[in-house]
Amino acid sequence: MHPHLARLRRRLRAACAVAGVPVEDRARLVMAATLLAEPAFGTGTEVTLETTTTDGLLAVTVRLPHPVERPRRNTLPLLPYAEDGTSLTWHLPTGAVRHPVPAGDDQATDEETLALIARADALAQEQRELKHELAETNSGVLAMYIELEQRDEQLRRAHSVIFRELEDALRPGPPAVPGLELAVHYSPTDQDSPTGGDLYDWFVLPGGQLHITLVDAVGHGVTSTRHALTVTHAIRTLALEGHPFRDLIARTARTLATIEPDLMATVILARIDPATGELTLANGSHPAPVLATVDGRARLLRSPVVGRGIGFPDPGSPELRHHTLDHGDTLLLYTDGLVESRKDYLEGQDRLLDLAPAYATLPITELPRELAGRMHDVVLHADDTVVLAVRRPLPGGSLSRQAE
Structure with a gap:
């Protein structure tokens, strides 16, 4: 050295x-x-x-x-x-x-070498202990992750049950009406939630007529659901109390004006006599229904004067639309989500008129779902959608043509 x-x-x-x-x-x-x-x-x-x-x-x-x-x-x-x-x-x-x-360089070097070796051994031991702790931590994290996954799956199942029960409560199945076939399809904007402002109600009046209410409340989520429920319940109450069909929308609007001042909703009402096929429509700012006839045609059943919905100025249905359903005819009631998926309401309405005759020949239980699926083949604007189908069946059996 x-x-x-x-x-x-x-x-x-x-x-x-x-x-x-x-x-x-x-x-x-x-x-x-x-x-x-x-x-x-x-x-x-x-x-x-x-x-x-x-x-x-x-x-x-x-x-x-x-x-x-x-x-x-x-x-x-x-x-x-x-x-x-x-x-x-x-x-x-x-x-x-x-x-x-230190007495000499060799002694000092040995002393320093031993100190460094001891430190290296201590670091190695610390590293082993850290790896062991990390392994235990990872094992614990993995177990916790598995437990969280299991709990998440349990929550998803519970939510699914709740959603199904809520769906059943909000959107009842069709009533049994001799002489009429009924079906409904609903598709929400958010597939994970059954809430929305598109609701319906149908029931048989004491005189045997079928009453249908279809509501599209402005907005989305729980508030619009509450508004739509309020409208359907109010109309049912007034209808069962015997108020004139022509006055139901206007009377409901007046009743709710002070209770729900922010409520806005389009409404369409239908009354059908299953024995005669006589149909009466009251429209408050809602899309016109489509009639698919037994001869393979389709047209809109527009009211002579379209009324205004609840929460709109001068709400009500000043003129009713009357029509008689022939055997084999199918009536389609729907909310605007069915025809606005491509952001063009008029184009969607034309497509619906083109498709309705063929899809009206499907079994009634399949018709609303299949028609909505075809109308939503391109979705540029997602919205809640309800499709109600009412058919007066042929006396001797069902229709035979198939949708293309």
């Missing part, structure tokens, strides 16, 4: 012993200074060493003849602070107990 290098190492160890620097830190300092100074001493250039102790820190500065680049400094066992690359300074915490100065 070069004598100047040996002297540098002795000075470093003496300063560390006086300052009470732990052997492990001393070993890293001596090794770092040796790696920097040995090449300089080998070329005969001077290396200076300064040590000072202040505020519980031992400051060791080594000045070299040539700058040490950052990549080289970063490989040292103890990272120094470099002012200009030629002056490198280390700051080591001091201890309360002074250590004896």
